[in-house]
Amino acid sequence: xxxxxxxxxxxxxxxxxxxxxxxxxxxxxxxxxxxxxxxxxxxxxxxxxxxxxxxxxxxxxxxxxxxxxxxxxxxxxxxxxxxxxxxxxxxxxxxxxxxxxxxxxxxxxxxxxxxxxxxxxxxxxxxxxxxxxxxxxxxxxxxxxxxxxxxxxxxxxxxxxxxxxxxxxxxxxxxxxxxxxxxxxxxxxxxxxxxxxxxxxxxxxxxxxxxxxx
Amino acid sequence: xxxxxxxxxxxxxxxxxxxxxxxxxxxxxxxxxxxxxxxxxxxxxxxxxxxxxxxxxxxxxxxxxxxxxxxxxxxxxxxxxxxxxxxxxxxxxxxxxxxxxxxxxxxxxxxxxxxxxxxxxxxxxxxxxxxxxxxxxxxxxxxxxxxxxxxxxxxxxxxxxxxxxxxxxxxxxxxxxxxxxxxxxxxxxxxxxxxxxxxxxxxxxxxxxxxxxxxx
Numbered sequence: 001x002x003x004x005x006x007x008x009x010x011x012x013x014x015x016x017x018x019x020x021x022x023x024x025x026x027x028x029x030x031x032x033x034x035x036x037x038x039x040x041x042x043x044x045x046x047x048x049x050x051x052x053x054x055x056x057x058x059x060x061x062x063x064x065x066x067x068x069x070x071x072x073x074x075x076x077x078x079x080x081x082x083x084x085x086x087x088x089x090x091x092x093x094x095x096x097x098x099x100x101x102x103x104x105x106x107x108x109x110x111x112x113x114x115x116x117x118x119x120x121x122x123x124x125x126x127x128x129x130x131x132x133x134x135x136x137x138x139x140x141x142x143x144x145x146x147x148x149x150x151x152x153x154x155x156x157x158x159x160x161x162x163x164x165x166x167x168x169x170x171x172x173x174x175x176x177x178x179x180x181x182x183x184x185x186x187x188x189x190x191x192x193x194x195x196x197x198x199x200x201x202x203x204x205x206x207x208x209x210x211x212x213x214x
Numbered sequence: 215x216x217x218x219x220x221x222x223x224x225x226x227x228x229x230x231x232x233x234x235x236x237x238x239x240x241x242x243x244x245x246x247x248x249x250x251x252x253x254x255x256x257x258x259x260x261x262x263x264x265x266x267x268x269x270x271x272x273x274x275x276x277x278x279x280x281x282x283x284x285x286x287x288x289x290x291x292x293x294x295x296x297x298x299x300x301x302x303x304x305x306x307x308x309x310x311x312x313x314x315x316x317x318x319x320x321x322x323x324x325x326x327x328x329x330x331x332x333x334x335x336x337x338x339x340x341x342x343x344x345x346x347x348x349x350x351x352x353x354x355x356x357x358x359x360x361x362x363x364x365x366x367x368x369x370x371x372x373x374x375x376x377x378x379x380x381x382x383x384x385x386x387x388x389x390x391x392x393x394x395x396x397x398x399x400x401x402x403x404x405x406x407x408x409x410x411x412x413x414x415x416x417x418x419x420x421x422x423x424x425x426x427x428x429x430x
Contacts, residue, residue, distance in 0.1 A: 024261040024262070024280075024282075024284070024298070025261070025280065025282075025283065025284030026284060027261070027277065027278060027280045027284060028278065050298065051338075051340075053284075054284075073338065074338055074339065074341070075337060075338040075339070075340035076336070076337060077335075077336075077337020077338055077340075078283075078284075078337075083335075083336065083337075086336065093336075095336070095338040095339065097339050097340075097341070097342075097343040098302060098339075098340050098341040098344060099302030099305060099306055099341065099343075099348075100343075100344070102297075102298040102299045102301075102302055103299065103302065106299045117306065117347075118306070118347045118348070119306065119343045119344045119347045119348070119376075120343055120347075120376075121347070121376075121377055122374065122376070122377030123373065123374050123375065123376065123377070124373050125339075125343065155278075165297075166278045166295075167262075167263070167276070167278040167279045167289070167295045168259065168261045168262045168263050168278060168279055168280050168295060169278035170262050170295060170296065170297050171261055171262050171297060171298050172297070172298050173297070174297050175297055175298060202297075
Protein backbone atom coordinates (compact mmCIF):
# COMPACT_ATOMS: atom_id res chain seq x y z
CA UNK A 1 0.00 0.00 0.00
CA UNK A 2 1.18 3.51 -0.86
CA UNK A 3 -0.27 6.84 0.13
CA UNK A 4 -1.07 9.12 -2.77
CA UNK A 5 -2.65 12.52 -3.38
CA UNK A 6 -6.21 12.51 -4.61
CA UNK A 7 -5.03 14.19 -7.83
CA UNK A 8 -2.32 11.61 -8.53
CA UNK A 9 -4.71 8.76 -7.71
CA UNK A 10 -7.28 9.91 -10.23
CA UNK A 11 -4.56 10.53 -12.84
CA UNK A 12 -4.00 6.75 -12.74
CA UNK A 13 -7.48 6.19 -14.16
CA UNK A 14 -7.50 6.47 -17.98
CA UNK A 15 -10.51 7.49 -20.02
CA UNK A 16 -12.55 4.41 -20.92
CA UNK A 17 -11.67 2.50 -17.74
CA UNK A 18 -14.16 0.43 -15.75
CA UNK A 19 -14.51 1.77 -12.22
CA UNK A 20 -16.41 0.35 -9.25
CA UNK A 21 -17.54 2.97 -6.77
CA UNK A 22 -18.76 2.24 -3.24
CA UNK A 23 -21.91 3.74 -1.79
CA UNK A 24 -25.65 3.39 -1.51
CA UNK A 25 -27.59 6.52 -2.40
CA UNK A 26 -24.39 8.48 -1.78
CA UNK A 27 -23.79 7.00 1.67
CA UNK A 28 -20.32 5.44 1.72
CA UNK A 29 -19.24 6.99 -1.59
CA UNK A 30 -15.67 8.37 -1.68
CA UNK A 31 -16.64 11.96 -2.42
CA UNK A 32 -13.10 13.35 -2.83
CA UNK A 33 -12.36 10.81 -5.55
CA UNK A 34 -15.69 11.50 -7.26
CA UNK A 35 -15.05 15.26 -7.19
CA UNK A 36 -11.58 14.73 -8.66
CA UNK A 37 -12.93 12.53 -11.49
CA UNK A 38 -15.21 15.44 -12.36
CA UNK A 39 -12.42 18.03 -12.03
CA UNK A 40 -10.08 16.04 -14.31
CA UNK A 41 -12.92 15.74 -16.88
CA UNK A 42 -12.64 11.97 -17.29
CA UNK A 43 -14.57 10.51 -20.22
CA UNK A 44 -16.12 7.21 -21.34
CA UNK A 45 -15.87 5.52 -17.94
CA UNK A 46 -17.98 2.49 -17.12
CA UNK A 47 -19.21 3.10 -13.57
CA UNK A 48 -20.26 0.01 -11.63
CA UNK A 49 -22.17 0.85 -8.46
CA UNK A 50 -25.39 0.10 -6.63
CA UNK A 51 -27.20 3.20 -7.86
CA UNK A 52 -26.78 6.64 -9.42
CA UNK A 53 -27.76 8.53 -6.22
CA UNK A 54 -29.33 11.97 -6.67
CA UNK A 55 -28.06 14.81 -8.88
CA UNK A 56 -25.35 16.61 -6.90
CA UNK A 57 -24.65 13.68 -4.55
CA UNK A 58 -22.03 10.95 -4.87
CA UNK A 59 -22.27 9.18 -8.22
CA UNK A 60 -24.95 11.68 -9.25
CA UNK A 61 -22.10 14.16 -9.78
CA UNK A 62 -20.51 11.77 -12.30
CA UNK A 63 -23.78 11.57 -14.20
CA UNK A 64 -24.13 15.36 -14.39
CA UNK A 65 -20.49 15.84 -15.46
CA UNK A 66 -20.81 13.36 -18.32
CA UNK A 67 -17.77 11.30 -17.33
CA UNK A 68 -19.44 7.99 -18.06
CA UNK A 69 -20.33 6.10 -21.18
CA UNK A 70 -22.03 3.29 -19.31
CA UNK A 71 -23.34 2.53 -15.85
CA UNK A 72 -24.02 -0.90 -14.39
CA UNK A 73 -26.36 -0.45 -11.43
CA UNK A 74 -29.41 -1.89 -9.70
CA UNK A 75 -31.35 1.34 -9.35
CA UNK A 76 -31.34 4.69 -11.14
CA UNK A 77 -34.87 5.79 -10.26
CA UNK A 78 -33.94 8.70 -8.02
CA UNK A 79 -31.68 10.32 -10.59
CA UNK A 80 -33.79 11.93 -13.36
CA UNK A 81 -30.61 12.93 -15.24
CA UNK A 82 -29.67 9.27 -15.69
CA UNK A 83 -33.18 8.51 -16.94
CA UNK A 84 -33.01 11.42 -19.38
CA UNK A 85 -29.56 10.48 -20.72
CA UNK A 86 -30.59 6.83 -21.01
CA UNK A 87 -33.70 7.69 -23.04
CA UNK A 88 -31.67 10.11 -25.19
CA UNK A 89 -29.13 7.35 -25.86
CA UNK A 90 -26.13 9.27 -24.46
CA UNK A 91 -25.67 6.94 -21.48
CA UNK A 92 -25.82 3.17 -21.63
CA UNK A 93 -27.52 1.68 -18.58
CA UNK A 94 -27.30 -1.98 -17.60
CA UNK A 95 -29.73 -2.76 -14.80
CA UNK A 96 -28.88 -5.72 -12.59
CA UNK A 97 -30.82 -6.95 -9.54
CA UNK A 98 -29.00 -5.71 -6.46
CA UNK A 99 -28.30 -9.12 -4.97
CA UNK A 100 -27.05 -10.35 -8.34
CA UNK A 101 -24.85 -7.30 -8.87
CA UNK A 102 -23.10 -7.69 -5.53
CA UNK A 103 -22.70 -11.47 -6.03
CA UNK A 104 -21.20 -10.96 -9.51
CA UNK A 105 -18.68 -8.57 -7.97
CA UNK A 106 -18.04 -10.90 -5.05
CA UNK A 107 -17.50 -13.80 -7.46
CA UNK A 108 -14.85 -11.80 -9.35
CA UNK A 109 -13.06 -10.92 -6.12
CA UNK A 110 -13.19 -14.48 -4.83
CA UNK A 111 -11.90 -16.14 -7.97
CA UNK A 112 -15.17 -17.65 -9.14
CA UNK A 113 -16.47 -17.67 -12.70
CA UNK A 114 -19.95 -16.73 -11.61
CA UNK A 115 -22.87 -17.72 -9.40
CA UNK A 116 -26.23 -19.47 -9.78
CA UNK A 117 -29.13 -17.40 -8.49
CA UNK A 118 -32.92 -17.86 -8.54
CA UNK A 119 -33.32 -14.09 -8.88
CA UNK A 120 -34.57 -13.01 -12.30
CA UNK A 121 -35.64 -16.44 -13.57
CA UNK A 122 -38.56 -15.98 -15.98
CA UNK A 123 -38.15 -12.19 -16.18
CA UNK A 124 -36.42 -9.89 -18.69
CA UNK A 125 -33.26 -10.35 -16.61
CA UNK A 126 -33.02 -13.90 -17.97
CA UNK A 127 -32.61 -12.76 -21.60
CA UNK A 128 -29.34 -13.99 -23.07
CA UNK A 129 -28.39 -16.02 -20.00
CA UNK A 130 -28.10 -19.72 -19.31
CA UNK A 131 -30.75 -21.28 -17.10
CA UNK A 132 -29.48 -24.22 -15.08
CA UNK A 133 -31.70 -26.64 -13.15
CA UNK A 134 -30.34 -28.13 -9.93
CA UNK A 135 -32.44 -30.51 -7.85
CA UNK A 136 -35.47 -29.42 -9.88
CA UNK A 137 -35.03 -25.71 -9.16
CA UNK A 138 -34.22 -23.15 -11.89
CA UNK A 139 -31.28 -20.76 -11.53
CA UNK A 140 -29.61 -18.20 -13.77
CA UNK A 141 -25.89 -18.36 -14.41
CA UNK A 142 -24.61 -14.88 -13.60
CA UNK A 143 -20.99 -14.29 -14.50
CA UNK A 144 -18.28 -12.60 -12.44
CA UNK A 145 -17.93 -8.83 -12.80
CA UNK A 146 -14.42 -7.39 -12.50
CA UNK A 147 -13.25 -3.77 -12.89
CA UNK A 148 -10.01 -1.94 -13.62
CA UNK A 149 -10.37 0.23 -10.50
CA UNK A 150 -12.31 0.19 -7.22
CA UNK A 151 -12.88 3.48 -5.41
CA UNK A 152 -13.54 2.56 -1.79
CA UNK A 153 -14.69 4.66 1.14
CA UNK A 154 -13.75 3.44 4.62
CA UNK A 155 -14.27 4.85 8.10
CA UNK A 156 -10.80 3.89 9.38
CA UNK A 157 -7.60 2.95 7.60
CA UNK A 158 -4.45 2.11 9.53
CA UNK A 159 -0.92 2.90 8.36
CA UNK A 160 -0.74 -0.48 6.59
CA UNK A 161 -4.07 -0.07 4.78
CA UNK A 162 -6.28 -2.30 6.91
CA UNK A 163 -9.85 -0.97 6.72
CA UNK A 164 -13.01 -0.83 8.78
CA UNK A 165 -16.34 0.69 7.86
CA UNK A 166 -19.21 2.49 9.59
CA UNK A 167 -22.86 1.42 9.72
CA UNK A 168 -24.66 1.59 6.37
CA UNK A 169 -21.66 3.25 4.68
CA UNK A 170 -20.18 -0.24 4.37
CA UNK A 171 -22.54 -1.55 1.63
CA UNK A 172 -20.57 -2.34 -1.59
CA UNK A 173 -17.19 -1.09 -0.31
CA UNK A 174 -15.55 -4.23 1.12
CA UNK A 175 -16.85 -6.31 -1.81
CA UNK A 176 -15.51 -4.03 -4.57
CA UNK A 177 -12.18 -3.83 -2.70
CA UNK A 178 -11.66 -7.48 -3.68
CA UNK A 179 -12.73 -7.22 -7.32
CA UNK A 180 -10.59 -4.63 -9.11
CA UNK A 181 -7.11 -4.42 -10.59
CA UNK A 182 -6.25 -1.28 -8.61
CA UNK A 183 -7.90 -0.45 -5.29
CA UNK A 184 -7.91 3.19 -4.15
CA UNK A 185 -9.21 4.01 -0.67
CA UNK A 186 -10.48 7.26 0.76
CA UNK A 187 -10.69 6.85 4.55
CA UNK A 188 -12.29 9.34 6.90
CA UNK A 189 -9.59 8.71 9.52
CA UNK A 190 -6.07 7.32 9.19
CA UNK A 191 -4.97 5.69 12.44
CA UNK A 192 -1.90 3.86 13.82
CA UNK A 193 -1.60 0.13 13.33
CA UNK A 194 -3.35 -1.63 16.19
CA UNK A 195 -6.14 0.91 16.65
CA UNK A 196 -8.42 -1.35 14.61
CA UNK A 197 -8.40 -4.70 16.36
CA UNK A 198 -7.75 -7.73 14.13
CA UNK A 199 -11.33 -8.90 14.65
CA UNK A 200 -12.72 -5.58 13.43
CA UNK A 201 -10.66 -5.25 10.27
CA UNK A 202 -13.03 -5.96 7.39
CA UNK A 203 -10.68 -5.38 4.45
CA UNK A 204 -7.11 -6.64 4.91
CA UNK A 205 -4.25 -4.34 3.91
CA UNK A 206 -2.77 -6.52 1.13
CA UNK A 207 -5.76 -5.88 -1.16
CA UNK A 208 -5.38 -2.07 -0.88
CA UNK A 209 -3.09 -0.43 -3.44
CA UNK A 210 -3.42 3.26 -2.62
CA UNK A 211 -4.64 5.27 0.36
CA UNK A 212 -5.55 8.90 -0.29
CA UNK A 213 -3.29 11.11 1.83
CA UNK A 214 -4.85 13.46 4.35
CA UNK B 215 -58.63 6.54 8.27
CA UNK B 216 -56.81 7.18 4.98
CA UNK B 217 -55.92 4.44 2.50
CA UNK B 218 -52.23 4.23 3.47
CA UNK B 219 -53.03 3.93 7.18
CA UNK B 220 -55.55 1.14 6.59
CA UNK B 221 -53.01 -0.80 4.53
CA UNK B 222 -50.12 -0.29 6.97
CA UNK B 223 -52.19 -1.16 10.05
CA UNK B 224 -53.57 -4.32 8.47
CA UNK B 225 -50.13 -5.54 7.37
CA UNK B 226 -48.72 -4.83 10.84
CA UNK B 227 -51.09 -7.55 12.08
CA UNK B 228 -49.16 -10.08 9.97
CA UNK B 229 -46.04 -9.54 12.10
CA UNK B 230 -45.02 -12.27 14.53
CA UNK B 231 -42.55 -12.35 17.41
CA UNK B 232 -38.90 -12.50 16.31
CA UNK B 233 -39.52 -12.14 12.58
CA UNK B 234 -36.89 -10.63 10.27
CA UNK B 235 -38.83 -8.26 8.01
CA UNK B 236 -37.86 -6.04 5.08
CA UNK B 237 -40.05 -3.03 4.37
CA UNK B 238 -39.92 -1.36 0.95
CA UNK B 239 -40.09 2.37 0.30
CA UNK B 240 -43.48 4.13 0.45
CA UNK B 241 -46.54 2.57 2.11
CA UNK B 242 -44.51 -0.48 3.31
CA UNK B 243 -42.29 1.79 5.43
CA UNK B 244 -45.39 2.91 7.38
CA UNK B 245 -45.93 -0.64 8.67
CA UNK B 246 -43.16 -0.03 11.24
CA UNK B 247 -45.36 2.66 12.87
CA UNK B 248 -48.05 0.10 13.77
CA UNK B 249 -46.12 -2.83 15.27
CA UNK B 250 -48.44 -4.25 17.96
CA UNK B 251 -47.34 -3.28 21.50
CA UNK B 252 -45.04 -5.83 23.11
CA UNK B 253 -44.12 -7.54 19.82
CA UNK B 254 -40.43 -7.59 18.91
CA UNK B 255 -39.53 -7.83 15.24
CA UNK B 256 -36.27 -7.13 13.42
CA UNK B 257 -36.47 -4.73 10.50
CA UNK B 258 -33.85 -5.06 7.77
CA UNK B 259 -32.72 -2.26 5.47
CA UNK B 260 -31.13 -3.88 2.43
CA UNK B 261 -28.36 -1.27 2.36
CA UNK B 262 -26.91 -3.18 5.30
CA UNK B 263 -28.71 -3.00 8.63
CA UNK B 264 -30.84 -5.16 10.90
CA UNK B 265 -32.45 -3.24 13.74
CA UNK B 266 -33.55 -0.22 11.72
CA UNK B 267 -35.35 2.24 13.99
CA UNK B 268 -37.46 5.34 13.43
CA UNK B 269 -36.30 8.64 11.94
CA UNK B 270 -33.96 10.34 14.45
CA UNK B 271 -34.87 13.43 16.42
CA UNK B 272 -34.03 16.77 14.80
CA UNK B 273 -30.27 17.29 15.01
CA UNK B 274 -29.36 13.67 15.75
CA UNK B 275 -29.11 12.33 12.19
CA UNK B 276 -25.95 10.33 11.43
CA UNK B 277 -24.83 10.56 7.80
CA UNK B 278 -23.74 6.91 7.74
CA UNK B 279 -26.98 5.51 9.15
CA UNK B 280 -29.67 5.50 6.50
CA UNK B 281 -32.44 3.35 5.07
CA UNK B 282 -32.58 1.94 1.55
CA UNK B 283 -34.01 5.24 0.33
CA UNK B 284 -31.00 7.12 1.72
CA UNK B 285 -32.98 8.77 4.53
CA UNK B 286 -31.57 9.01 8.06
CA UNK B 287 -32.78 6.33 10.46
CA UNK B 288 -31.78 5.16 13.92
CA UNK B 289 -30.39 1.79 15.03
CA UNK B 290 -32.21 -0.01 17.83
CA UNK B 291 -30.37 -1.86 20.64
CA UNK B 292 -29.00 -5.09 19.16
CA UNK B 293 -28.73 -3.62 15.67
CA UNK B 294 -26.20 -5.12 13.28
CA UNK B 295 -24.48 -3.60 10.22
CA UNK B 296 -23.13 -5.62 7.27
CA UNK B 297 -22.14 -5.39 3.63
CA UNK B 298 -24.43 -5.81 0.62
CA UNK B 299 -23.36 -9.42 -0.06
CA UNK B 300 -24.51 -10.48 3.40
CA UNK B 301 -27.61 -8.33 3.12
CA UNK B 302 -28.72 -10.22 0.00
CA UNK B 303 -27.55 -13.51 1.47
CA UNK B 304 -30.07 -12.86 4.23
CA UNK B 305 -32.71 -12.09 1.61
CA UNK B 306 -32.11 -14.99 -0.81
CA UNK B 307 -30.84 -17.52 1.70
CA UNK B 308 -34.13 -18.22 3.45
CA UNK B 309 -33.42 -15.99 6.46
CA UNK B 310 -35.95 -13.26 5.71
CA UNK B 311 -39.38 -14.12 7.13
CA UNK B 312 -41.37 -11.43 5.35
CA UNK B 313 -40.96 -8.70 2.76
CA UNK B 314 -43.49 -5.93 2.20
CA UNK B 315 -43.34 -4.19 -1.18
CA UNK B 316 -45.34 -1.86 -3.36
CA UNK B 317 -46.76 -2.97 -6.71
CA UNK B 318 -47.79 -1.59 -10.07
CA UNK B 319 -49.82 -4.71 -10.94
CA UNK B 320 -50.60 -8.12 -9.44
CA UNK B 321 -52.22 -10.78 -11.60
CA UNK B 322 -54.89 -13.39 -10.85
CA UNK B 323 -52.25 -15.93 -9.83
CA UNK B 324 -50.32 -13.52 -7.61
CA UNK B 325 -47.54 -12.66 -10.05
CA UNK B 326 -46.15 -9.19 -9.38
CA UNK B 327 -44.93 -6.34 -11.60
CA UNK B 328 -43.35 -3.50 -9.64
CA UNK B 329 -40.16 -2.26 -11.24
CA UNK B 330 -40.71 -0.56 -14.58
CA UNK B 331 -43.12 0.92 -17.09
CA UNK B 332 -41.44 0.44 -20.50
CA UNK B 333 -40.76 3.73 -22.26
CA UNK B 334 -41.97 5.79 -19.32
CA UNK B 335 -40.32 4.93 -16.05
CA UNK B 336 -37.29 2.70 -15.73
CA UNK B 337 -36.06 3.09 -12.17
CA UNK B 338 -34.47 -0.36 -12.02
CA UNK B 339 -35.37 -3.30 -9.85
CA UNK B 340 -33.04 -2.47 -6.97
CA UNK B 341 -33.52 -5.29 -4.48
CA UNK B 342 -37.10 -6.16 -5.47
CA UNK B 343 -36.34 -9.22 -7.62
CA UNK B 344 -34.16 -10.75 -4.91
CA UNK B 345 -36.73 -9.98 -2.21
CA UNK B 346 -39.58 -11.64 -4.09
CA UNK B 347 -37.44 -14.62 -5.12
CA UNK B 348 -36.04 -15.14 -1.63
CA UNK B 349 -38.33 -14.05 1.20
CA UNK B 350 -40.35 -16.72 2.98
CA UNK B 351 -43.48 -14.58 2.72
CA UNK B 352 -44.15 -11.81 0.20
CA UNK B 353 -46.78 -9.21 1.09
CA UNK B 354 -47.86 -6.48 -1.31
CA UNK B 355 -48.96 -3.10 0.07
CA UNK B 356 -50.74 -1.02 -2.57
CA UNK B 357 -53.74 1.09 -3.38
CA UNK B 358 -56.43 -1.06 -4.99
CA UNK B 359 -56.59 1.07 -8.15
CA UNK B 360 -54.40 3.66 -9.90
CA UNK B 361 -56.25 6.62 -11.47
CA UNK B 362 -59.44 4.53 -11.29
CA UNK B 363 -57.87 1.56 -13.11
CA UNK B 364 -57.65 -1.82 -11.36
CA UNK B 365 -54.16 -2.94 -10.33
CA UNK B 366 -55.24 -6.52 -9.66
CA UNK B 367 -55.48 -7.74 -13.23
CA UNK B 368 -55.96 -10.93 -15.25
CA UNK B 369 -52.46 -10.75 -16.61
CA UNK B 370 -49.70 -8.22 -15.91
CA UNK B 371 -49.04 -6.01 -18.93
CA UNK B 372 -45.84 -4.75 -17.27
CA UNK B 373 -42.60 -6.75 -16.93
CA UNK B 374 -42.72 -9.23 -14.04
CA UNK B 375 -40.56 -8.94 -10.95
CA UNK B 376 -40.42 -12.71 -10.40
CA UNK B 377 -42.16 -15.94 -11.37
CA UNK B 378 -42.69 -16.60 -7.67
CA UNK B 379 -46.24 -15.49 -6.78
CA UNK B 380 -46.85 -13.19 -3.82
CA UNK B 381 -48.60 -14.55 -0.73
CA UNK B 382 -50.83 -11.67 0.27
CA UNK B 383 -52.09 -8.39 -1.18
CA UNK B 384 -53.40 -5.74 1.19
CA UNK B 385 -55.19 -2.68 -0.20
CA UNK B 386 -57.43 -0.01 1.32
CA UNK B 387 -60.40 -2.14 0.18
CA UNK B 388 -59.41 -5.76 0.71
CA UNK B 389 -57.05 -8.54 1.72
CA UNK B 390 -56.44 -11.04 -1.07
CA UNK B 391 -54.47 -14.31 -1.02
CA UNK B 392 -53.72 -16.89 -3.72
CA UNK B 393 -54.45 -20.39 -2.40
CA UNK B 394 -54.11 -22.94 -5.18
CA UNK B 395 -52.95 -20.12 -7.50
CA UNK B 396 -56.34 -18.34 -7.51
CA UNK B 397 -56.97 -14.82 -6.26
CA UNK B 398 -59.27 -15.16 -3.25
CA UNK B 399 -60.93 -12.42 -1.26
CA UNK B 400 -60.12 -12.96 2.42
CA UNK B 401 -61.29 -9.72 4.04
CA UNK B 402 -62.80 -6.37 3.16
CA UNK B 403 -61.96 -3.05 4.80
CA UNK B 404 -64.41 -1.69 7.38
CA UNK B 405 -67.47 -0.32 5.59
CA UNK B 406 -66.48 -1.83 2.21
CA UNK B 407 -68.77 -4.40 0.58
CA UNK B 408 -67.77 -7.40 -1.53
CA UNK B 409 -69.39 -5.86 -4.62
CA UNK B 410 -67.29 -2.71 -4.24
CA UNK B 411 -64.11 -4.83 -4.21
CA UNK B 412 -65.22 -6.88 -7.22
CA UNK B 413 -66.03 -3.70 -9.16
CA UNK B 414 -62.52 -2.35 -8.53
CA UNK B 415 -60.78 -5.61 -9.47
CA UNK B 416 -60.14 -6.86 -13.02
CA UNK B 417 -59.04 -10.37 -12.04
CA UNK B 418 -61.79 -12.85 -11.18
CA UNK B 419 -61.85 -13.16 -7.39
CA UNK B 420 -62.90 -16.28 -5.53
CA UNK B 421 -65.36 -15.14 -2.88
CA UNK B 422 -65.85 -17.46 0.10
CA UNK B 423 -69.29 -17.62 1.74
CA UNK B 424 -68.13 -15.48 4.61
CA UNK B 425 -65.81 -12.53 4.08
CA UNK B 426 -64.95 -10.91 7.41
CA UNK B 427 -64.06 -7.26 7.90
CA UNK B 428 -60.39 -6.36 8.47
CA UNK B 429 -59.30 -5.93 12.05
CA UNK B 430 -57.10 -2.86 12.21
